[in-house]
Amino acid sequence: MIQVSNLTKRYGGRTAVDDISFTVAPGEIVGLLGPNGAGKSTTMRVLSGFMPATSGTVRVAGLDVFHDSDEVRRRIGYMPENNPLYPEMRVREYLKFRARLKGLGWKNSRARVDAVMEQCALTDASGRVIGQLSKGYKQRVGLADALVHEPELIILDEPTIGLDPQQIRSVRALIKSLADKHTVLISTHILPEVEMMCSRVLIMLGGKVLASDTPENLQRRMAGGSQIIAEIAAPESALRAVWENLPEVASFNLTAADGHYFRCALTPRAGLDLRPVIFGIARENDWQLRELTRSRHSLEDIYMQVTKPTTEEVE
Amino acid sequence: MKIFWALFRKELAAFFFSLTGYVIIAAITLLTGFSFVVLVQNLGTDPSPMPVTEMFYRTYFFWLIVLLATPVITMRLFALEKASGTFETLMTTQVGDTQVVAAKFSAALFFYLFAWLPLLGCLFIVRHFTHQNAALDAGTMGGMFLGIFLTGGLFLSLGCFASSLTKSQMAAAMISFVLGVSLFALGFLAEAIPASARWSAQVISYFGLFEQMHDFARGVVDTRAVIFYASATFLFLFLTLRVVESRRWK
Numbered sequence: 001m002i003q004v005s006n007l008t009k010r011y012g013g014r015t016a017v018d019d020i021s022f023t024v025a026p027g028e029i030v031g032l033l034g035p036n037g038a039g040k041s042t043t044m045r046v047l048s049g050f051m052p053a054t055s056g057t058v059r060v061a062g063l064d065v066f067h068d069s070d071e072v073r074r075r076i077g078y079m080p081e082n083n084p085l086y087p088e089m090r091v092r093e094y095l096k097f098r099a100r101l102k103g104l105g106w107k108n109s110r111a112r113v114d115a116v117m118e119q120c121a122l123t124d125a126s127g128r129v130i131g132q133l134s135k136g137y138k139q140r141v142g143l144a145d146a147l148v149h150e151p152e153l154i155i156l157d158e159p160t161i162g163l164d165p166q167q168i169r170s171v172r173a174l175i176k177s178l179a180d181k182h183t184v185l186i187s188t189h190i191l192p193e194v195e196m197m198c199s200r201v202l203i204m205l206g207g208k209v210l211a212s213d214t215p216e217n218l219q220r221r222m223a224g225g226s227q228i229i230a231e232i233a234a235p236e237s238a239l240r241a242v243w244e245n246l247p248e249v250a251s252f253n254l255t256a257a258d259g260h261y262f263r264c265a266l267t268p269r270a271g272l273d274l275r276p277v278i279f280g281i282a283r284e285n286d287w288q289l290r291e292l293t294r295s296r297h298s299l300e301d302i303y304m305q306v307t308k309p310t311t312e313e314v315e
Numbered sequence: 316m317k318i319f320w321a322l323f324r325k326e327l328a329a330f331f332f333s334l335t336g337y338v339i340i341a342a343i344t345l346l347t348g349f350s351f352v353v354l355v356q357n358l359g360t361d362p363s364p365m366p367v368t369e370m371f372y373r374t375y376f377f378w379l380i381v382l383l384a385t386p387v388i389t390m391r392l393f394a395l396e397k398a399s400g401t402f403e404t405l406m407t408t409q410v411g412d413t414q415v416v417a418a419k420f421s422a423a424l425f426f427y428l429f430a431w432l433p434l435l436g437c438l439f440i441v442r443h444f445t446h447q448n449a450a451l452d453a454g455t456m457g458g459m460f461l462g463i464f465l466t467g468g469l470f471l472s473l474g475c476f477a478s479s480l481t482k483s484q485m486a487a488a489m490i491s492f493v494l495g496v497s498l499f500a501l502g503f504l505a506e507a508i509p510a511s512a513r514w515s516a517q518v519i520s521y522f523g524l525f526e527q528m529h530d531f532a533r534g535v536v537d538t539r540a541v542i543f544y545a546s547a548t549f550l551f552l553f554l555t556l557r558v559v560e561s562r563r564w565k
Contacts (some may be wrong), residue, residue, distance in 0.1 A: 048407045052563050070409065078407045084400030088332050089325075100321035145404070195346040 001026045001155055001183040002047065007056035008261055009042050016042040018207035019056070024200075026152070029179050032187040034204035038188040041081050043204070044157050047185070048078040055102075060153055074103065077146030081157040083139055087131030091141055092124055094130055095148055102149040104291040109148075120174060130310035136167030142172060153177060156186045160193060160246075172197055227267055228274045231291040233260040242281055248272050261290065319414050326422030330393070331525075336426065337465065339387055343380050343420045350376035351437045366452075366532075367441050368459040372532035373432070378525070381466055382495050384517040388427055389418045389474025392419045412559045420475050420552055427467045455534030462463070462531025465544035470495050472551035479558040499524055505551070 002024040009017040024030050030041045045051045046058055049069045058065045065072045068276040086094060092113060099109035119122045120140040125133060130141060139159065146154050159175065160168045175196055178184055186196060194201050195215050203211040211218060232239065236254060239262055243252040253265040268274045275292055282289040330336040353374040354367070361372070371377070396402040405415065438456065470491075476490035478484075505523035508516050527540040 023475075045403070050403055050407050050562070058446050073407055073409060076369055076407070078404070080400055080403045080407075082400055084404055086325075086401060087327075101405070102408055103318065103409040105317075128371060176488075178437065242503055 001028070001061060002185065003057075003059040004043075004047075005057050007043070007046065007058055008054045009039075009046055010054045011051075015207055015296070017046070017053075020204075020207070020209045021056075022202055022209055022212055024108060024183060024185060027179065028200055029175070029184040029186070030200045030202060031198035032185065032202050032204055033189065033191070033194050034187075035189055038204040039207040040204055041157055042207075044078070044155050044185070044187060045080075048076055048080075048155055049073050050078075050080075074149070074224075075152045077149065077151035077154045079142045079146045079154075079156045082161075083142035083159075085130050085138060085141060085145075086184050087129055089128070090127055091130060091133070092117070094128040094141065095144055098145045100119060112148050112150070119147065120144040121170070134167075136163055136170065139163060139167070139171055140174070143171070145162045145313045150234045151182065153183045153185065156184065158187055158189075160188065160190065168193075225264050227295050228278065229291065229293050229295060230264045230266065230278050230282075230289065231257055231261050232264065233288040233290070234262065234285065236262060238285070239264060242285075246277070246281075248274055248277060261288075318410050322410065322414060322418035323422050324498075326392070326419050327425060330388075330422065330426045335387070335391070339384055340430045343384055344433045346376045347431075347433050347437060348435050348483050351440075354437070354441070358445070366455040367438060368455045368534070369529070369532045371438070372459070372529060377528070377532075378499065381470055382492065382499060384426070385432065385467065385470035385474050385495060386477070386488040386491040387469055388423050389478050389491060390484040391478070392423060392475055393479040393555075394484045394487040398484070406562075410492055412556055415477065416552060416556045416559060420472060420555075423471045423475070424464075424468055427471060428460075428464065431463055431467075434463075435460075449459055453536075455484040455532075458531045458534035461536060461541075462528050465531070465541065465548075466528055468548040469498075469544050469551070472548045472555070473498070476551045476555045476558070479555045498522065504525065 002022075005021045006019050006025070007017055007021070008015065008019050020039075020043070021149045032043065042051075044178060046053050047060065047065060048060050049065045049072055052066045060072045061075050061116065063072050063075075074275060089097070095113045096109055096117065099112055100106075104112060117126055120143050122137070122140055122144055125137055128137075130138065133141070143156070143159065146156065156175070160171050163171060172193065175184060175186065179199075186193075186197070198215065200214055202209050236256075237255060243249050243254075243264065243266065246270055249266050251267045255263045255265075257263045266274055266278070273294070275294060279289065281287075330339075350371055353376075354371050357363075357370055357374075358367075365373075377471060393402070406412075435456075473494050474487070474491040477494060478487040478492060481487050501519065501522040502524040505519045505521075506526065508519060521539070521543050527537065529541070530537050530540065
């Protein structure tokens, strides 16, 4: 659906996007993740045909976004950063206006506006002035606008920013429901969001794509460093002896917990799951085991690790 | 064309659904009213062969209205869209740059002409009470409104250009006011320089907006003036279009 190759965008003497390449297959929900200023919005602006690339090519549905701009724009529903709307217009009026701008006929635009208002749960607000709507409603108006001409590709720049948890939930559910019919590219700097919604994550930083994979794979890649935490009631010396003699354990750390319990933080050798082994040992020795967990690296850790150098630079 | 009308309607509605729109209409009506008072006083004192429209024009409120109202009408057009970000949503639909410029300019011109309608009322009142059809025939009235249309077009296109340059409505209004006043002042320069065969004097004479409009108010339509106004309007609209397009090559 999207093919970006060697895209570079410079403006104002700054390189906002630096030679990035990625592809998005039809039906994917891809999240562009990165701190502010990473080049997410710029990438999206180029994709939407608002600005041309300095170099490199961007194709949407096989069409060049600069040369076949009209055709590409027909296939894209784009919601820019901060979801700009006309505050003086009414919801239905705005959506109809937008439908007309997107080349829909009079009759067709009416039908589509009704459909998207239904889809985005806006029907009860159709006569209200946009400027007086709550942020959650406004965001849904923006989404409805992006959907009104039935685009193949939907590009949403930070769709959940500034919403309260309830509103975020409803907007996320809405975006997720788009997956079967549309390809979706969203940008965000909120991690749980990509974990929940996206089938693939692109981590951007300083105008480059640092990683691109499914959220699960990214976590797996980091799994080597994950630790097993076990709380066992046993003599300290016995525990030490056991962990030292266990070949699967690379290193360990014991701390006394309340009562007879000791908290063992065990680092396994690459990729091994120690949990069954630990349970086996506890049962053999008749030790009480009250906790056994694997601390999984969340996307947050991955993100922090990947984006670390610049945060330090900035500070 | 469908898209043009959708845009035109939206822009026009924005004038009529905003307070600014009514403030502009009220201000123009007030100034027209002042000039009407002066006009009636003049009519009462000395009999004159001048058409009423010319007498109205000579009250000098005309240029005050043009110079003050046009920057305020146009300041919003592009600057607000750029500031609020709607420019991005607008330009990523099927609209062409030309359509956007044309629709915004046309809506501003339409609104401007609408705001001038009270003048028509004033003129009819004069006609009704003086019982003199000769003082106000269709020709002079047509000339007057053609003049209003053409000067409006020129100053509004200038305002469009100013608005496209910046994100700030205030800055847009100031730029177009300064440009407008300079253009107007150039007209006085034209009068100050004695007519001669020198090309510079001839060129400047085309900028005699004050005198040209005077002709229109008398019901004299000079094609040179019409062409001057129309081409200057197109020049500024073309410049606006280039600025709108500039995001593609900047």
